[in-house]
Amino acid sequence: MAQGYFVTGTDTGTGKTTVSCALLQAFAAQGKKVVGMKPVVAGSENGRWHDVEQLIAASNISAAREHINPYAFDPPVSPHTAAQQAGVEIDLTVIQRAYQALSRQADIVIVEGAGGFLVPLNAQQTGADLARALNLPVILVVGLRLGCLNHALLTVQAIRAAGLPLAGWVANCIDPQMQLLEENIATLEQRLDGPLLGVVPFDQEMIPRKRVRLLDVIRLG
Structure with missing residues (x-):
């Protein structure tokens, strides 16, 4: 079976x-x-879900679309609301089966969650329940902007409360005007109990070849 990570x-x-x-x-x-x-x-644009297309392009094996993306909705709203509007209930067992199918094909499966860690998926369950159902270590993407320290620390608390390990975190520079950027990263390094895998600079035109050098996956063990 593959090694998986929940992002x-x-x-x-x-x-x-x-x-x-x-x-x-x-x-x-x-x-x-x-x-x-x-x-x-x-959230689709002209019938295309760009997050899914980018993940497919970054993968080096072919897999069934229904395994890569079991649930897709058009409105850019919370998943549970989008599902309700479509008359669908998001079923974690469907996602588990899709993940298991992918894990039989690959060495590494990167599972990208929707929204934040506690985003509702149905009437009772959240993204945390999904990560727990898949039993995956979590990689946290910290969007570096004002308020990110509080958001990062609260998210790590939620990850720990779900009984999951924080495999590592990534500092993503999403606000080019953020003040005291390095100081914020240093504060997070001090307070987050997990390795910093890399700092992603603000670069809207970043080419895939450059991305390979951004993250130190060896630190994931």
Whole structure:
């Protein structure tokens, strides 16, 4: 079976897909068979879900679309609301079966969550329940902007409360105007009980080849 990691963020829009793709490319550079998974996506443009397409492009094996992305919704809203509007209930057992199928094909499966760690998926369950159902170590993407310290520390508390290990975290520079950037990263290094895997600079035109060098996946053990 493959090694898997669950990628979550301190909020929506923190760059989980960018980091997930960088992880896939870094593991692929080590000669691993890799595949990305986006269990739930909400928000399409002209019938395309760009997060899913980017993960497929960063993978180096082919897998069934229904395994890579079991649930896809058009409105860019919370997954549980999008599912309700579509008359669907997100079922974690469906996602578990899809993950198991991917893990039989690949050495590494990178599972990108939706929104933040506690985003609702249905009437009772959240992203934390999904990560726990898959029993995966968590990689936290910290979107570096004002308020990120509190968001990061609260998210790590939620990860620990779910009984999951923090495999590592990534500092993603999403606000080019953020003040005291290095000081914030240093504070997080001091307070987060997990290795810093890398700092992703603010670069909207970043090419995939450059992403490979951003993250130190060896620190994941």
